[in-house]
Amino acid sequence: MKMLSHGAIVGPFFCLCLALLSTAWAQTPRAQNSADVDLTARLKETETTPRLLEAAYKTGAKVASFCGNCHGEGGNSLVAETPNLAGQNTFYLLEQLRQFADGRRKNLFMEGMIKALSAEEKVGVVLHYASKEVTFKPPVNAALANKGQEYYGKICFRCHGDQGRGNEKIARIAGQQPGYLAITLKRYRDGSAVRNDPLMAANTKSMTDADIAAVVAYVSSMK
Numbered sequence: 318m319k320m321l322s323h324g325a326i327v328g329p330f331f332c333l334c335l336a337l338l339s340t341a342w343a344q345t346p347r348a349q350n351s352a353d354v355d356l357t358a359r360l361k362e363t364e365t366t367p368r369l370l371e372a373a374y375k376t377g378a379k380v381a382s383f384c385g386n387c388h389g390e391g392g393n394s395l396v397a398e399t400p401n402l403a404g405q406n407t408f409y410l411l412e413q414l415r416q417f418a419d420g421r422r423k424n425l426f427m428e429g430m431i432k433a434l435s436a437e438e439k440v441g442v443v444l445h446y447a448s449k450e451v452t453f454k455p456p457v458n459a460a461l462a463n464k465g466q467e468y469y470g471k472i473c474f475r476c477h478g479d480q481g482r483g484n485e486k487i488a489r490i491a492g493q494q495p496g497y498l499a500i501t502l503k504r505y506r507d508g509s510a511v512r513n514d515p516l517m518a519a520n521t522k523s524m525t526d527a528d529i530a531a532v533v534a535y536v537s538s539m540k
């Protein structure tokens with residue numbers, strides 16, 4: 318049911334978006350197919366070259382005006398199941414774009430759309446969102462969040478850090494949308510084909526739904 322109602326909203330929107338994308342971006346010459354470009358090297362070079370960085374922010378802001386329809390203005394999503402991109406780590410973001418593009422991570426809309434982005438657009442939009450601030454949301458249920466903090470301090474901090482900000486390659490999870498966090502943790506735990514990762518599978522396999530609810534209450538309210 319959930320999937321159906323989601324599809325019903327996204328379906329027409331998807332077509333509209335693709336139509337808009339193909340008209341807007343057909344006018345920009347495709348420099349190089351991004352599969353042919355080493356995106357990581359391109360990102361590093363852009364980050365360390367002021368002239369390239371300035372151009373990348375401009376490109377990124379243009380692309381983001383479209384992504385913002387779902388991921389929210391400045392990358393703070395207003396939809397529980399759509400992730401914030403604000404403050405997210407650059408190499409992690411790039412890696413997720415790659416995973417959507419090559420099918421390791423599955424989401425019909427994202428997979429289609431990512432294929433329409435050039436290497437410049439990917440690098441630009443990643444830098445754009447990484448530079449934005451995450452909006453702080455206080456915990457809805459403080460007692461539950463305290464329980465989650467305890468769990469977090471035993472396991473999750475080892476990779477995501479005391480503040481939930483991860484590092485270059487590991488996701489920032491602090492302040493992430495609660496609905497998205499819960500779905501994502503269950504996917505890792507249950508070995509879903511939609512999304513999987515060996516490290517996260519190992520670290521979620523003994524979580525109960527109650528543990529997940531507590532950790533989500535805590536993580537979504539981290540600054």
Ligand code: HEC
Nearest residue numbers: 380383384386387388398399400410413414424426427442
């Ligand atoms: C129609 C809505 C929609 C639009 C427009 C959209 N996205 Fe997404 N995006 C989603 C959803 C939903 C997910 C979560 C998929 C999942 O559950 O794994 C997502 C996931 C992502 C992720 C993974 C984030 C993470 O924390 O792992 C990235 C990166 C991303 N989108 C980038 C973009 C970019 C860049 C654009 C614009 C070029 C864009 N998205 C446009 C709906 C959208």
Ligand code: HEC
Nearest residue numbers: 400472473475476487488490498501513514516517520532
């Ligand atoms: C051994 C290191 C490690 C530990 C411990 C760990 N994680 Fe992760 N986590 C990762 C890696 C690596 C990824 C990126 C995986 C991918 O690409 O899908 C990730 C991804 C995630 C994501 C997806 C982020 C997004 O934006 O989509 C969430 C949520 C998450 N972890 C939460 C947790 C929680 C909660 C715990 C504790 C129960 C935890 N992690 C423990 C390494 C770890």
